[in-house]
Amino acid sequence: MKPFTYERVVDAREAGAAVLRANAKFISGGTNLLDLMKLEIEQPAHLVDISQLPLNRLEDLPSGGLRIEAQARNSDVAADPRVRVRYRAVSEALLAGASGQLRNKASIGGNIVQRTRCPYFYDTASVCNKRTPDDGCAALSGINRVHAILGASDSCIATHPSDMAVALSALGAEIELLAPDQSTRRVAIDDFYCLPGNTPHIETVLRPGEMITAVILPAPPPGWQRYRKVRDRASYAFALVSVAVIVATDRETITAARVAFGGLAPKPWRCLDAEAALTGRPATLATYQAAADLAVNGAIGRGYNDFKIELAKRTLCRTLAEARQLGIGGPS
């Protein structure tokens, strides 16, 4: 690890100016950044510790939504009664990620901006356009079993690793940002992440010195929420495919639907076409399959990850059926 200077900021207004120093980074939980620093994939010369900022509350909004501040820990948010009852997809997604120890450390803001777990990104002996622009992509012709089938490019096929962000996408969450000049803005989560194109090192629309201060959840949409994650182990592994669904039905008809995938793309992958194909249709397997076909429309397998196309479809059908059953069986 390269040496670095360190400061802890206790006033959010000072954070942006502090991080505008050359080659400085924010650190909060550190569970991803510190790992990357050990490998010298990240080499900040200065760390600005924002973990102690008074930004760890959850507050109800007049709109019926919920504002989750960025320094709340993943474990606290997953366990919050309001999240568990009104935004169960968020709670389920958080609990499907990492381990108890890591969730106690990891912040909500950090969860959103964590880096890919592409093994070639982590292997500094391999070429990687995300680490070094125009270096090449070792995953394209490598063991690309965990890689993206949607939204990727010939420069990068890495996936975004967050479970929580998938649930946030289905819910239509916004990210609240604070700039060094104290101006704030909100960005819809689906607009927050950049697709790789030929610049995979640019991952978000964050501007220099901008800090995530909160996630804004709109009032919960009608329907039952479910997050399902398919992975190589029963616990403590990243997703091969995951999906967040929200399904409302009136008798046998789907009246509203939300669908977002994880593990398939460089960002949480919201499927508006699939949602449209579900809405107003009978809640049957044929409807789910038609929506699933639309969800993976344009998917490109790279060899080892071809199986993800079929797995994504089956995972969506299964989870839609499950969410509907839960919605019928319990309160929504």
Next chain:
Amino acid sequence: MDTFTKSPEVVILRVALTVNGKQHELELDTRTSLLDVLREHLRLIGTKKGCDHGQCGACTVLANGRRINSCLTLAVMHNDDNIVTIEGLGTPEALHPLQAAFIEHDGFQCGYCTSGQICSAIGMLAEVELGWPSHVTADVAQKHITLSDAEIRERLSGNICRCGAYPNIVAAIRDVAVGASE
């Protein structure tokens, strides 16, 4: 990669830590992990370094009562924090109930992961007391958690045992947990 700016020389900062009830004032390279402080500076070698990447859980300690991976956090970020390691839980003459249960149930073979398993279990049981749900909880909105074996396994999934003593680890924790069921 970010534009490379020449790294500073080694940076030393003063850090105050309370470890197992004892206060320490340390001068540390900013790069020092909490784990390396415990082992290399304070010589508390009960906490183990396995993967050093947050994947194995051997380094689990309690920070302000919460279980964390001490390898994946910087000591300077824990200034004034209260840390408890395996050495702070019991003594050979007066074992912590979980330590006694791990012996009783043969919850280890080589023992390398055991300190982390026990610290993790203590943190986990506190989380259950608070009613925190897990990935295997049938309904995340339910208020009461029944600590089934499936719940114990899921909640301890951040602690890997290379010897595969898992059934006995689960048995030891079940034995100590209040209200645990099979």
